[in-house]
Amino acid sequence: MLTKSLNITRGIVFAFIRNCHNKSSCTDSATIKHELELTRNRKKPPGGSRFLKDKNNIYLFNAWDNVQWDEEQEKAAKEKVEQNSEVTLSEDRLKDLDINADKHWDAFYDIHQNRFFKDRHWLFTEFPELAPDYTAAPERVYPNENDNTTSQIEKPTDQNIGAKRLIFEIGCGVGNTIFPILQYSTDPNLFIYGCDFSSKAIEIMQQNELYDTKRCNVFVLDATCDTWNVPFEENTLDIIVLIFVLSAIDPSKMQTVIKNIHKYLKPGGLVVFRDYGLYDLAQLRFKKGRCISDNFYARGDNTKVYFFTQEEVSKLFKDAGFLEEQNLIDRRLQVNRGKMLTMYRVWIQGKYRKPL
Missing domain, CATH: 3.40.50.150 (Vaccinia Virus protein VP39)
Known part of the structure; x- marks a missing residue:
């Protein structure tokens, strides 16, 4: 029986072969091994900074941030x-x-x-104001609208220390926001x-x-x-x-x-x-x-x-x-x-x- 991790690995292999079927160099074992190595032990980037610049790499992560839609996709959704x-x-x-x-x-x-x-542990990346004393959360990165660079949002500081x-x-609901705040602050x-x-x-x-x-x-x-x-x-x-x-x-x-x-x-x-x-x-x-x-x-x-x-x-x-x-x-x-x-x-x- 294949484990979940082996199923994922197999899926990645098939994906790279499928995405690169017109490029013979992409289907050799050395290239596939290299691509798989990129997915192992990868460090999660700061919040909102996984940008998909090459669609052939779509299976390197399980989520991509700030994905741009083209006119065809927008039309199909409409x-x-x-x-x-x-x-x-x-x-x-x-x-x-x-x-x-x-x-x-x-x-x-x-x-x-x-x-x-699920408990919303992403809260402190998107809304650091909820627990300004919790400094370990990844900092949110937003793309700049007019270029390909990114900007990092500074975390707020608690100006009224000791105030209620x-x-x-x-x-x-059942506390998926409140409990994480109480845990991290x-x-x-x-x-x-x-x-x-x-x-x-x-x-x-x-x-x-x-x-x-x-x-x-x-x-x-x-x-x-x-x-x-x-x-x-x-x-x-x-x-x-x-x-x-x-x-x-x-x-x-x-x-x-x-x-x-x-x-x-x-x-x-x-x-x-x-x-x-x-x-x-x-x-x-x-x-x-x-x-x-x-x-x-x-x-x-x-x-x-x-x-x-x-x-x-x-x-x-x-x-x-x-x-x-x-x-x-x-x-x-x-x-x-x-x-x-x-x-x-x-x-x-x-x-x-x-x-x-």
């Missing part, structure tokens, strides 16, 4: 979305998705418990709040051995309500985390959420945002009959998901009075090196500051 965007859901079906949204998420967590989502730091995550003045629409998710999180009431407090909240019932005052939070959660909310209710976020952040407070972008793999995989409205879909488990453009994200926050510090489109190419599959992901990432 056509796919046009095909799956016909709204065929009945009024009763749409009503059920809305009224029973909390029950659908409870069912999701009842099935998956804490096994579905309050972080609030909306849509905390040793700041004794840090306290994290979290909320989720699903009471089942909160129950699972509170039963986790990492849940420490001295450092965090999680509770059930429907963030789309006009008025929030929360254990903190307005204008008190340093950071609000909004990661892959706004996409689960009906677009007509998103502005209400953003306005309340603005209300509870302190002046100078920060929102860190990351969510699905238009033409992400998840959107292209939808079949006909799952579309609720433009770029808004119902998954098979009855949870919902929206796919954003950069312009939409920018407008949502600016209309609520935020200053935009970051708004970027993160295109990743994920590679299954064993099955030789390529998967294109598209995420929107932003940082928004409440004015002083």
Whole structure:
């Protein structure tokens, strides 16, 4: 029986032979051995610096950063979305998705418990503000727009040492963001709040051995309500985390959420945002009959998901009075090196500051 590593190695060999079939020098054993050596014991580059400059090398890593799409790929994605965007859901079906949204998420967590989502250890590369005292995370590297060079983003320094730091995550699920922050940050003045629409998710999180009431407090909240019932005052939070959660909310209710976020952040407070972008793999995989409205879909488990453009994200926050510090489109190419599959992901990432 082949092991997983041997399967991956075999896949890489076949890939190099396939990609180089018109180049006889690429198929000799010495070349294949050299290419395989490049994949062994390779040191992971800094965050966001694995750039695919030669498609023949696609299987050297299992992910590539800041992948550029050509017009043909963009056109194919647009056509796919046009095909799956016909709204065929009945009024009763749409009503059920809305009224029973909390029950659908409870069912999701009842099935998956804490096994579905992985802890987000990448948080401190993308959002070092969450744990400025954690200095071991890889630093994020972004490509410069007008040339082929890259620039490294400096990590923030905590200017108010000894001051209370309050972080609030909306849509905390079972703790895949909160627990890594608590693990990597040793700041004794840090306290994290979290909320989720699903009471089942909160129950699972509170039963986790990492849940420490001295450092965090999680509770059930429907963030789309006009008025929030929360254990903190307005204008008190340093950071609000909004990661892959706004996409689960009906677009007509998103502005209400953003306005309340603005209300509870302190002046100078920060929102860190990351969510699905238009033409992400998840959107292209939808079949006909799952579309609720433009770029808004119902998954098979009855949870919902929206796919954003950069312009939409920018407008949502600016209309609520935020200053935009970051708004970027993160295109990743994920590679299954064993099955030789390529998967294109598209995420929107932003940082928004409440004015002083």
